[in-house]
Amino acid sequence: MSKDNHFFMREPWTYDPEARPKKRDDGEQGFNTRALHAGFHPLGDLEPYRSFVPPITQSMTFPYKTFDEIPCPVYGRTRTPTNTLLEERLASLEGGEACITAGSGSQALFNLIFTIARPGDNVVTSLNVFGEGYKQAATIFPERCQVDFRFVQDPGNPDSWDALIDEKTKLVWVETPSNPCLFITDIAAIADVAHAHNVPLMVDNTTATAALQTPMDLGADIILLSITKFLAGNATVIGGAIVGPEDLVEDIRWNTTEFIGSVVPPLEAWMTLQYLETLAMRMQRHSSNAQAIAEYLKGHPGVAHVNYSGLPDHPQYDLAAKQMKAHGGLLSFVVKNGKAGAAAVMNAFKLVVHAVTFGTSKTICMHPATITHEHMTPAERAEAGIDDGLIRFSVGLEDPDDIIADLEQALSK
Numbered sequence: 001m002s003k004d005n006h007f008f009m010r011e012p013w014t015y016d017p018e019a020r021p022k023k024r025d026d027g028e029q030g031f032n033t034r035a036l037h038a039g040f041h042p043l044g045d046l047e048p049y050r051s052f053v054p055p056i057t058q059s060m061t062f063p064y065k066t067f068d069e070i071p072c073p074v075y076g077r078t079r080t081p082t083n084t085l086l087e088e089r090l091a092s093l094e095g096g097e098a099c100i101t102a103g104s105g106s107q108a109l110f111n112l113i114f115t116i117a118r119p120g121d122n123v124v125t126s127l128n129v130f131g132e133g134y135k136q137a138a139t140i141f142p143e144r145c146q147v148d149f150r151f152v153q154d155p156g157n158p159d160s161w162d163a164l165i166d167e168k169t170k171l172v173w174v175e176t177p178s179n180p181c182l183f184i185t186d187i188a189a190i191a192d193v194a195h196a197h198n199v200p201l202m203v204d205n206t207t208a209t210a211a212l213q214t215p216m217d218l219g220a221d222i223i224l225l226s227i228t229k230f231l232a233g234n235a236t237v238i239g240g241a242i243v244g245p246e247d248l249v250e251d252i253r254w255n256t257t258e259f260i261g262s263v264v265p266p267l268e269a270w271m272t273l274q275y276l277e278t279l280a281m282r283m284q285r286h287s288s289n290a291q292a293i294a295e296y297l298k299g300h301p302g303v304a305h306v307n308y309s310g311l312p313d314h315p316q317y318d319l320a321a322k323q324m325k326a327h328g329g330l331l332s333f334v335v336k337n338g339k340a341g342a343a344a345v346m347n348a349f350k351l352v353v354h355a356v357t358f359g360t361s362k363t364i365c366m367h368p369a370t371i372t373h374e375h376m377t378p379a380e381r382a383e384a385g386i387d388d389g390l391i392r393f394s395v396g397l398e399d400p401d402d403i404i405a406d407l408e409q410a411l412s413k
């Protein structure tokens, strides 16, 4: 990643349909090696730091040596050394050219759209997106910036995406597996559709993470990440990131982040670097635990429906198996009696915690219809599969039998 582009006003990025991500120097290394070394290596960086662990540079301004020599970094709103290490590591894990972090995943989405779309432009997506993203798409951008969002009718069918893209489309946005209903979208097929219109494809890789799915290998141009979830993995950090072409990343940095703010502070960047070292192992255990829980729930008489792409009756089971290494730690299920039924089960949990996030080491549950997707109309929620009895369940790293025992007693109440 070039660290020289610290010009304050850069030309806006334009998508080049011919350009594929440049091959990274560390592209031949395995995922776990990159998770431990990308951006900082104790021997490679021996002279400046003499440290085995990446340093925390807890400074938000950086001295000028001479009057007209702009230092890089110059000010903490655009870049800090520890955050730069994190950006390099995230870019490496996703296989992208560059990365810019943001104060949350929602902010990263906002920064991306705000950077690439102008009044009159549009973005094509589906209702299978996280709640805050839906709110940005349904009201914030259309009402405040005149950027329109189009929601495809049949997200499993590439033609449905094709039908909504026109010459004013600046981005196609796919979230897969989606939160909260674990809908799987065919990344390679939608990349082909977007590219046929010379439009970039952005994939939100928050629920799978690069440990389980690398959308750039399937044709995605841009990746959206919430660091808050599995990447950090224990609810101690809030942050987000965009991985993509370096010119886009620097456009976001110098035309949006620099003027609007919202950064990952050095300590949080450093903590995330530590957590990423174990991402692949954690995702494996989240996935095997979630598989066991999904199978248990599937056979329970109190459960009307289970969403988990590791279950053979999931409508996109084969597609998920093709584009993911494992099915991840997030699932959702519908209990009887709608909201009252969900409340009864959630109130009865003794081990599982009711809280707003997912991707944590401890198992968490949440009620999407009232907490994250309450801005959707009831008809949109129905279309997206967000039943009033739906409980989002983020399976942690506990012993699976203990999670099942808690479910058993809560579902029997």
Ligand SMILES: Cc1ncc(COP(=O)(O)O)c(C=O)c1O
Pocket (backbone or CB within 6 Å): 104, 105, 106, 107, 130, 131, 132, 175, 179, 204, 206, 207, 225, 226, 227, 228, 229, 238, 239, 240
């Ligand atoms: C798939 C997905 N992407 C992005 C975000 C936004 O992340 P954050 O909570 O860091 O703003 C979320 C939040 O729930 C999410 O579920």
